[in-house]
Amino acid sequence: MGKVAKARTGTRIRYWADRQIFTKGAAFGFDDLIARARQTAFLVPGLGIEIDDRRGEEHARESFRFDGGISEFVDFLAPDAAITDTWRMQGTGAYKETVPVLQENGHMVSTEVERECEVDLALRWGQGYETVFRSFVNIIATPKGGTHQNGFEAGLLKFVRAEVEKNARKLKAGNDKVEKEDALAGLTAVLTVRLPEPQFEGQTKEVLGTPAVRAIVANTVAKQFAERFTSAKRDDKAQSALVLEKVVAEMKSRISARAHKETQRRKNALENSSLPAKLVDCRSKETEGSELFIVEGDSALGTAKLARDSEYQALLPIRGKILNVQKASVSDMLSNTECASIIQVIGAGSGRSFEVDQARYGKVIMMSDADVDGAHIRTLLLTLFFRYMRPMVEAGRIFAAVPPLHRVVIINPGSKPNETVYTYSEAELQGVLKQLDRSKRRYQDPIQRYKGLGEMDADQLAETTMDRRHRTLRRVNIGDAENAARVFELLMGNDVAPRKEFITAGEGLDRERIDV
Known part of the structure; x- marks a missing residue:
């Protein structure tokens, strides 16, 4: 097409979608392209990627470059506040495999060749219990894992078990054994391996199948963790101790949940003396159709008792503002009277042990005053449900009552x-x-x-807020769990600076909705 200057190098590829394959109306998903470009930029440190969308009147442009590589990827993915720094672990290992090799005479001959596998791992533990794990082979995502992920989990579990046994007396771990989910709780990790001619299971390349990679990754993880936990540096010692304490706490929580699982069944207050005395239960033993109202204060409780339908509506009063569980530890949350009562009454456990099918009520309805304090209490309750009973939110079983003003x-x-x-x-x-x-x-x-629910009489409260024929409920939904987690961390977490900046900027805040 013409001559190009010597200094101008590179490759440009232009293509058009085949309309025999892509139906009318098919279009590029900008968000998907952004996610893939960001991921690739994390996996290849120093690589700059730009996406320029010129389809509309206003062009959308995004650019990515991360010199820190997968360490920055971990910080981006982490859903909670950190208890350790982001640790970087690297290693290599050699292995042999037999593969068909093309000879000079054109024949394919099975030949044993020596390969090398490079392992690169970044991880950190956070205060939460969710596990975020991403694995890749030669920049190819393996969302269903494979031998490299199996090796990581085996190496981590073996090392953590040995450390807990070694420090059992100090950690008060007893004779109980750490399981994989205990060690992975609160962990955010990105694992990449590089090797020639990887074997995948299936055409979609979602699972790595090369057997030797498992041992190489496990050995690398065990060696690097041993160096970290035996380090003389003050930060390494302190963070290693925090990791072991968290793992043991998760182990105890799992064992306790298993022990109480069989006793958490649908019973009324007379049959089950372990339920809080302040619970005003309903007569129905059926989960479907039953409702638990979490009521703000004893004054509103008295009116709600008269306004409710005692056949299927239960009441649980809470005193003022419950603990902010986004900042508190699991043990602090469980020792808080109000939080413990809510978890106990719902009866489905908490955290990783939560089983939505065991919930004692079909709906949980937050009924707080229509003022700023009521909105704050509702936010604190939402934080509790989001962190420790998220399946209830995902199932659409959490509601907010809408009392009149x-x-x-x-x-x-x-x-x-x-x-x-x-x-x-x-x-x-x-x-x-x-x-x-x-x-x-x-x-x-x-x-x-109305400044509060207690100002209504029973007939008014029933007609406006509790009677199914007339009331309005707002269902709490999670459109995007990861984005929702980041918003909860911004609004309710330990890091004050981003929250102050958010409030000062006033982004997304409608002044007319603030009750002053």
Whole structure:
């Protein structure tokens, strides 16, 4: 097509989608391209990748470059606050395998060749219990694992078990044995291996099948962990101790959950004396159709007792604002009276041991006052459910009650009874009042503003908030669990600076929605 200057080098590839394969309306997914470009930039340190989307009127452009490689990848993936630094572990190992080799005479002959496998691993432990693990072979993602992931898990478990046994008296571990899920709890890790001609299971290359890689990765992990745990550096000693304490705490939590699993069954308060005395249970023993209202304060509890349908509606009062579990440890959460009561009443465990099928109620409804403190309590409850009972949220079984803010009594002439209208926002109230003024209808003044649920009588609370025929509930959904986790960490976590910056910038905040 023409001459190119000597200094201008590189390759450009242009292609068009085959319309015999891609149906009409098929288009590039910009978010998918962004995710793949970001992943590749993490896996190849120093590689710069730019994506320029010129399809619309406003062009979208993203660029990625990470000199830290998979260490930065781990920091990006981690869903919780760290208890260790991001540790980097590398090693190599040689192995032999028999493969067909093309000879000079054109024949394929099975020949034993020597290979080398390079292992690169970055990991860190966090305060949570979720495990985030990504594995790759020659930059190819292996979402279903394979021999390299098996080697990592085997090497880690063997080493951690030996360390816990060695320090059993100090850690108060007893004779119980650490399991894989105990060691992996709260771990975020990225594992990459590089080797020639890897063997994959299936055409999709989602599982690495080269047998020798397992032992090489396991040996590398064991050796690197031994160096880290025997290091004389103060930070390494402190972080190693925190890891062992976390693993032992997870082990004890798992054993305790297993011991109590059989006793957490659907029973009423008379049959099960272990349930909190403040629980006002329902008569129905069926999970489907039953509802647990978490009520703010004893004053609202008294009204709610009279307003509820005792056949299928249970009440659990909480005192004020519960513990912020995003900042607290598992032991602090379990020792908190309010958090422990909620977990105990729902009866399905917590954390990794949570089983949504064992939940004693079909719906859990947060019923707090319609003010700033009520919104804060609702946020704290959501944080508890999100961190320790997430399957309930994912199943759409967590709801927020919507109590009214105002009560307008419309005065009718003569003997006709007065009408009552409830409004749920200041804008709705003003709209109702303007409509009444235009139609020249009278209403009682001043307008009643509910500051709390306790200000309603039983009939008003039932009609507006608890009766299935008239109430409004907001279902709590998780559209994107990872993004939701980052938002919870921003709003409720230990790191103050990003939260201050978020509040100062006012991004996404609607001042009209703030009750002041």
